[in-house]
Amino acid sequence: MPLAITGVAAVVRWAYYDAAVVHGYRIGRDDAQQWHVRATVIHVNRVNLELGRGALVFVATHQGGEWTWPIESYTLTENLFTARLGPPDTGSHVPLRHA
Numbered sequence: 022m023p024l025a026i027t028g029v030a031a032v033v034r035w036a037y038y039d040a041a042v043v044h045g046y047r048i049g050r051d052d053a054q055q056w057h058v059r060a061t062v063i064h065v066n067r068v069n070l071e072l073g074r075g076a077l078v079f080v081a082t083h084q085g086g087e088w089t090w091p092i093e094s095y096t097l098t099e100n101l102f103t104a105r106l107g108p109p110d111t112g113s114h115v116p117l118r119h120a
Contacts, residue, residue, distance in 0.1 A: 025049040026088070031060060031081040033092065033102065035073025041065045041102060046081065048090070048106070056090055056106035062097065070097070079106060 026048040033041035046060035058079055070077070077092040088109055095104035 026081065028081050028083065031079065033062075033070065033095075034078045034080050035069050035076055038069045038073070039064075039066065040069035040073050040077060041097070043102065048079075048081065056108065058090070058102070058104050058106055060102045062100045062102045065097065078110075079104065 028046055029044060031043040031046050032039045033043070041062045042064040043060040044063045046058055048056065048058045050056050060079075077095070079090045079092055081088045090106035090109050093105045093107050095102060
């Protein structure tokens with residue numbers, strides 16, 4: 022079964038600026054192990070989206086932190102955002118808890 026991460030809250034970020042706000046997304050990997058995302062966008066700042074081209078990051082929030090992936094390429098049509106993602110950021114954004 023392929024890996025899939027689904028969620029509600031996420032943003033497309035350029036530096037500290039939100040280029041797009043997402044409400045609903047699905048992240049997965051294909052047979053070639055390439056990461057990709059399909060998301061519903063509820064707000065777009067097209068200036069930040071264009072200025073950030075090449076430096077955009079998909080940021081998915083979760084309880085206790087966030088996961089980030091660099092965006093390698095994307096398309097935006099109406100309110101549908103699809104993108105090819107690089108490997109996820111391996112830096113720890115989630116505080117570790119002892120059992």
